[in-house]
Every structure is written in C-alpha cells, then in structure tokens.
Amino acid sequence: MTRRTAALLAALTLTTGLFASACSSGGGDDDSQSPAPAPATSAPNSPTAQPSPSAGPSDAGSPSSSPSAAPSASAPGAGTHSPSAPPAPSGSASPAPASNPASAPATGPASPGGPGQALWHPAPGTSWQWQLSGTVDQSVDAPVYDIDGFENDASVVASLHAKGRKVICYINVGAWESFRPDASSFPSSVLGSSDGWKGEKWFDIRQISVLQPLLAKRFDMCKEKGFDAVEPDLLEAYSNNSGFPVTADDQLAYNKMIAQLAHQRGLAVALKNDVDQVPQLVDYFDFSVDEQCAEFQECDGLTPFIKQGKAVLHVEYNVPNSQYCAQSKQLQLSSMEKHLNLDAWREPC
Numbered sequence: 407m408t409r410r411t412a413a414l415l416a417a418l419t420l421t422t423g424l425f426a427s428a429c430s431s432g433g434g435d436d437d438s439q440s441p442a443p444a445p446a447t448s449a450p451n452s453p454t455a456q457p458s459p460s461a462g463p464s465d466a467g468s469p470s471s472s473p474s475a476a477p478s479a480s481a482p483g484a485g486t487h488s489p490s491a492p493p494a495p496s497g498s499a500s501p502a503p504a505s506n507p508a509s510a511p512a513t514g515p516a517s518p519g520g521p522g523q524a525l526w527h528p529a530p531g532t533s534w535q536w537q538l539s540g541t542v543d544q545s546v547d548a549p550v551y552d553i554d555g556f557e558n559d560a561s562v563v564a565s566l567h568a569k570g571r572k573v574i575c576y577i578n579v580g581a582w583e584s585f586r587p588d589a590s591s592f593p594s595s596v597l598g599s600s601d602g603w604k605g606e607k608w609f610d611i612r613q614i615s616v617l618q619p620l621l622a623k624r625f626d627m628c629k630e631k632g633f634d635a636v637e638p639d640l641l642e643a644y645s646n647n648s649g650f651p652v653t654a655d656d657q658l659a660y661n662k663m664i665a666q667l668a669h670q671r672g673l674a675v676a677l678k679n680d681v682d683q684v685p686q687l688v689d690y691f692d693f694s695v696d697e698q699c700a701e702f703q704e705c706d707g708l709t710p711f712i713k714q715g716k717a718v719l720h721v722e723y724n725v726p727n728s729q730y731c732a733q734s735k736q737l738q739l740s741s742m743e744k745h746l747n748l749d750a751w752r753e754p755c
Contacts, residue, residue, distance in 0.1 A: 426522055477725050507525060527674040527692035529715035532739040536695075536721060536748055543750035544569065552576055552637055552695070552719070555624065556586055560631040568633065574676070579621050580640025581606045598649025600673050601640065608640075608648035611660040618663060625667045630646035635674035637695050639662050642680045658686055667692040676719070681707040693717040696739075700730035705737055712738050721742055731755035 447631040528534065528702055534550040537543065542553050542562055550648050551566055555575035563573050583589060584605035588684040598608040609617055628636050641664065643650070661680065665687075668675035677684065677691035681704045684694075699705040700722050708718045720741040722730060727743055734741035734755050742754035 409425065439743060489669060525669070525672065525674045525692060527540070528572070528719065530712045530717050530740070532546075532717045532719075532740050533754060534717075534719050534740055534742075534750060535750075536719070536742075536744060537750050539750040540749050542566075546750065546752070548754075554632070555628050555633065556575070558631075563632040572634045573632075574635045574637050575631070575633035575673075576637045576639065577605075577621075577624045577628065578640055578718065579609075579624070579638040580611070580643055581608050588620070588623065591623075592617075599647055601646070601648075608643055608646065608650070610645050610648070610650045611652055612650065612656050614660060614663055618667070621664070622667055625671055625673065629671040629673060633673065635676065636668045637676045638668075639678050641678050646681070654683070658683060659686055662690050677711075684708060684710050688714060688716070689714075694720065696720045697724055698724070699739075700733065700741075701725045705730075705733065705739060708739070709737065727753055727755055 426715075461639075528550050530549055533548045533550060535543075535546040535548040536552040537546075538552075538554050542558060544551075544552070544562075544566060546557055549570070550572045552574040553562070553575045553576060566573050578586075581601045581603075582592050592609075593616065596610045596613050598610055600606065601608050611617065625636060641661050642657065643660075644652045644654050657680070661677070661683070665675050665677075674692035676693050676695040678695050679697060680687065681699065682694070684707055693716045694704075694708055694711045696708060696718055697720075699708060701722060701724055705720070707722075711718050718737075718739045720739045721735065721744045722741070723744060723746050727741075731741060742752050744753075745751055
C-alpha cells in the first residue's frame, strides 16, 4: 500500500521521538472533521466496469511543463543516481496556480485532446482526504478525495462530484496484489519479492512491454469511472529489495511511462514518493502524493512541485502535527496525520 514496508514502518514508530528535536514546532487550524470509528481492514471488491485495453507506446513522451531547478533531499539509504536524460520538453510552460486552491490547470501533452490540453490538478495548499479502507466517508470537508479505484464504483465518484469534490483514483502500479480481480493477468515472470504487505509482490519494472498493457486497463478503469486523476503507488522499486536488479534509470523510464498512461486518458497523475528523483520527474507529473517526508526530513525535496504550482499532498503516520505543521505551511504542503491503514480519520494541519 505504501512505499515504506510494514516492518520498516513498525521500526520507525519506535524511533519517532528522535525526530522531534529536528522538527519545527507549530500547530495549525484544523478542518472540521469528526474522528472516524475504529479502523477497518480493506477488503477487495470486484470493479463495476470492465475496462477496455488501450495501451500507449513504451516511451514516456514529452514532459507536461517547463523544468524547475530545485535540489532534492536524499531519502535515507538512497545513493546518488545517474538517471537517463528525459525527452526534450514540448515547450509548454507550466501556468501559475489558479485562484481556487483546489483547481489549477496543467498541460498534458499525451492526453487525448492533443498537446497542451488542460488537465485539472490540485494547487499548492489544497486540503484533501485520503481513504483507502472502509466505506468512503463523503462528509469530510475537503475539496479533493483520494480513494481506491477498484473498491469504489462510478456512483461513488459521481456522488463526490455532485458535492463539488475532485476525485483521485488510487491504483498500485509497482506491485502485484493477489486480491485484485485482475491478479491472474500478471505472469509470474514479473513477480518478485514481497513488498511487506500481505499478498503483494514487487513488479519487475524492467519488463515494460509486459506490464504496460496490463496497467493500461487499470487506467482505463479510472477513466471510465469518472475519476479526475490517478495516484499510482509504489514508484520506488529501485530503492527497495524488489528481487530484481532494478536501477534508477529503469525507474525513471517506468515512471515516465506511468505518467503517459494517465495523460493519454486525460487524467492528471501524481508522483508517489520517490523524492530522490523529483528533479528528473517533476515535469512529467501533475502533483505529488508523499508519505512521511517530515519524519524522514526530506520535505524540502518536494519544493520543485510547489514552484510549478503543483500540490504536494502529504501525510504523516508517526509524527504529531505539532512537530511538522509549521514547516508544512511554510513549504505550502497539504499535510495531515493519518492512521496507517488509511481509514476515514484525519487530522489536517
């Protein structure tokens, strides 16, 4: 479900206190939100719509906005990489954030309408809700919802739209999940080591020609259900024990392909974590979804997104708001504390 393995997250909980002295203290105004009931475990459901295959080319295409020069903070345990150079920019300039913090245009060169088609994406500071387990609580006062693409049908998306919400489709593009209805479509040759979550195994992302058409069907599902954007999870195989000799260059090529799949369908797309590669990927992605950048002291590495008017949707699991919200507001991050199982409960900055 997340970039941090279950074992690592448990270990980090024991060391959270060491982080406190390095954080800026400060609170923030809370959104109106009542705590949800006890956490519920996510159970797989069959999708209501059968997606039609629509695989795109294996290359990543042109980036969606002009480059932003900003340094990336190194994640713990990550070395220095020499990523391959991205394709030449299309020349489209990234527009300034719109006045509505939940709505900002982004250029999508690979989208169905052709180069320059405007795509919705969240602007810096946009409040959001992230719920991947249990029935979606549609009463949360947030303009953007990020929910599971398989476990919610088109009626849930339509209902949220009727309330004026934008909706992001969560799908896993980095690991096989035994409980998904399309699990049998993935050959064993692309399945590697466990990612730390029950029933999940890393993909061999070097096999783009095998994975791309299968993942394209998941993006089709998101499009057909009416989602506005996609959150593709587990885009950091190269920095984990995937069971394959995946390199930083492999990851860059794969992540650009993932961004293109979204843009071809007129969907905005988030870069999930992968902070070390933000400088190389910020032009290809429309916003960021980040876990624990405060705990790992790497939030500064997400600044390139903010500079391009693209939101950083950020959560912490182990660090209380008082230790990071002041910094988050300074950096214009959309931050909140969540339970690890991502139920309805949230405590925004």
